[in-house]
Amino acid sequence: MSIKTYIWGLFLSTLLALGAWVFVIFYIDPEDSGMVGKIFFYSSLFLFMSGLWITIFIWIRKRFLGEDAAIKNIGLSFRQGILISIFIVAVVALLGMNYLLWWNVLLILAGIFLLEFYFLSRDN
DSSP states (O other): OOHHHHHHHHHHHHHHHHHHHHHHHHHOOHHHHTHHHHHHHHHHHHHHHHHHHHHHHHHHHHHHHOHHHHHHTHHHHHHHHHHHHHHHHHHHHHHHTTOOOHHHHHHHHHHHHHHHHHHHHHHO
Protein backbone atom coordinates (compact mmCIF):
# COMPACT_ATOMS: atom_id res chain seq x y z
CA MET A 1 0.00 0.00 0.00
CA SER A 2 1.38 3.43 -0.88
CA ILE A 3 1.61 6.16 1.70
CA LYS A 4 -0.90 8.25 -0.24
CA THR A 5 -3.52 5.51 0.07
CA TYR A 6 -2.75 5.11 3.76
CA ILE A 7 -3.05 8.85 4.41
CA TRP A 8 -6.36 9.09 2.55
CA GLY A 9 -7.78 6.11 4.46
CA LEU A 10 -6.62 7.60 7.73
CA PHE A 11 -8.03 10.99 6.76
CA LEU A 12 -11.44 9.53 5.91
CA SER A 13 -11.59 7.51 9.13
CA THR A 14 -10.63 10.66 11.05
CA LEU A 15 -13.53 12.51 9.43
CA LEU A 16 -15.83 9.65 10.42
CA ALA A 17 -14.56 9.86 14.02
CA LEU A 18 -15.09 13.63 13.94
CA GLY A 19 -18.66 13.04 12.82
CA ALA A 20 -19.20 10.58 15.65
CA TRP A 21 -17.75 13.04 18.16
CA VAL A 22 -19.96 15.88 16.89
CA PHE A 23 -22.98 13.54 17.04
CA VAL A 24 -22.16 12.68 20.66
CA ILE A 25 -21.74 16.35 21.56
CA PHE A 26 -25.07 17.43 20.07
CA TYR A 27 -27.31 14.40 20.67
CA ILE A 28 -26.12 12.64 23.82
CA ASP A 29 -26.56 14.36 27.16
CA PRO A 30 -23.98 13.08 29.68
CA GLU A 31 -26.28 13.96 32.59
CA ASP A 32 -29.07 11.74 31.27
CA SER A 33 -26.97 8.95 29.77
CA GLY A 34 -24.54 8.70 32.68
CA MET A 35 -21.36 6.72 32.24
CA VAL A 36 -22.28 5.41 28.78
CA GLY A 37 -22.49 8.95 27.38
CA LYS A 38 -19.11 9.83 28.87
CA ILE A 39 -17.54 6.69 27.43
CA PHE A 40 -18.92 7.55 23.99
CA PHE A 41 -17.67 11.13 24.32
CA TYR A 42 -14.13 10.27 25.42
CA SER A 43 -13.71 7.35 23.04
CA SER A 44 -14.90 9.32 20.00
CA LEU A 45 -12.68 12.24 21.05
CA PHE A 46 -9.74 9.84 21.36
CA LEU A 47 -10.36 8.33 17.93
CA PHE A 48 -10.68 11.75 16.32
CA MET A 49 -7.57 13.14 18.02
CA SER A 50 -5.57 10.01 17.21
CA GLY A 51 -6.42 10.18 13.53
CA LEU A 52 -5.76 13.89 13.40
CA TRP A 53 -2.33 13.72 15.06
CA ILE A 54 -1.23 10.62 13.18
CA THR A 55 -2.17 12.31 9.89
CA ILE A 56 -0.30 15.47 10.90
CA PHE A 57 2.85 13.56 11.88
CA ILE A 58 2.86 11.49 8.72
CA TRP A 59 2.33 14.59 6.60
CA ILE A 60 5.16 16.46 8.39
CA ARG A 61 7.55 13.54 7.94
CA LYS A 62 6.57 13.16 4.30
CA ARG A 63 6.97 16.88 3.65
CA PHE A 64 10.34 17.37 5.32
CA LEU A 65 11.99 13.94 5.15
CA GLY A 66 10.52 12.47 2.00
CA GLU A 67 8.15 9.63 1.28
CA ASP A 68 10.63 6.84 2.04
CA ALA A 69 11.41 8.22 5.51
CA ALA A 70 7.71 8.73 6.18
CA ILE A 71 7.01 5.10 5.32
CA LYS A 72 9.94 3.94 7.43
CA ASN A 73 8.77 5.99 10.43
CA ILE A 74 5.03 5.34 10.16
CA GLY A 75 5.06 3.37 13.42
CA LEU A 76 6.71 6.31 15.16
CA SER A 77 4.04 8.67 13.82
CA PHE A 78 1.33 6.27 14.95
CA ARG A 79 2.75 5.94 18.46
CA GLN A 80 3.32 9.68 18.91
CA GLY A 81 -0.19 10.47 17.66
CA ILE A 82 -1.67 8.00 20.13
CA LEU A 83 0.38 9.42 23.02
CA ILE A 84 -0.65 13.00 22.27
CA SER A 85 -4.26 11.87 22.04
CA ILE A 86 -3.99 10.16 25.42
CA PHE A 87 -2.61 13.41 26.85
CA ILE A 88 -5.45 15.50 25.39
CA VAL A 89 -8.19 13.10 26.51
CA ALA A 90 -6.68 12.87 30.01
CA VAL A 91 -6.62 16.66 30.32
CA VAL A 92 -10.22 16.93 29.07
CA ALA A 93 -11.30 14.17 31.49
CA LEU A 94 -9.64 15.97 34.40
CA LEU A 95 -11.34 19.18 33.31
CA GLY A 96 -14.70 17.38 33.22
CA MET A 97 -14.16 16.09 36.77
CA ASN A 98 -12.97 19.52 38.03
CA TYR A 99 -9.55 18.10 38.96
CA LEU A 100 -7.53 20.00 36.37
CA LEU A 101 -4.56 21.72 37.97
CA TRP A 102 -1.32 22.80 36.35
CA TRP A 103 0.72 20.21 38.21
CA ASN A 104 -1.66 17.43 37.11
CA VAL A 105 -1.01 18.41 33.51
CA LEU A 106 2.75 18.39 34.16
CA LEU A 107 2.53 14.91 35.72
CA ILE A 108 0.59 13.56 32.75
CA LEU A 109 3.04 15.22 30.36
CA ALA A 110 6.00 13.75 32.26
CA GLY A 111 4.41 10.30 32.08
CA ILE A 112 3.89 10.65 28.33
CA PHE A 113 7.51 11.79 27.86
CA LEU A 114 8.84 8.90 29.94
CA LEU A 115 6.79 6.43 27.94
CA GLU A 116 8.02 7.91 24.65
CA PHE A 117 11.63 7.89 25.87
CA TYR A 118 11.22 4.25 26.85
CA PHE A 119 9.97 3.33 23.37
CA LEU A 120 12.70 5.39 21.68
CA SER A 121 15.44 3.74 23.73
CA ARG A 122 13.98 0.30 23.05
CA ASP A 123 13.96 0.92 19.29
CA ASN A 124 17.72 1.53 19.16
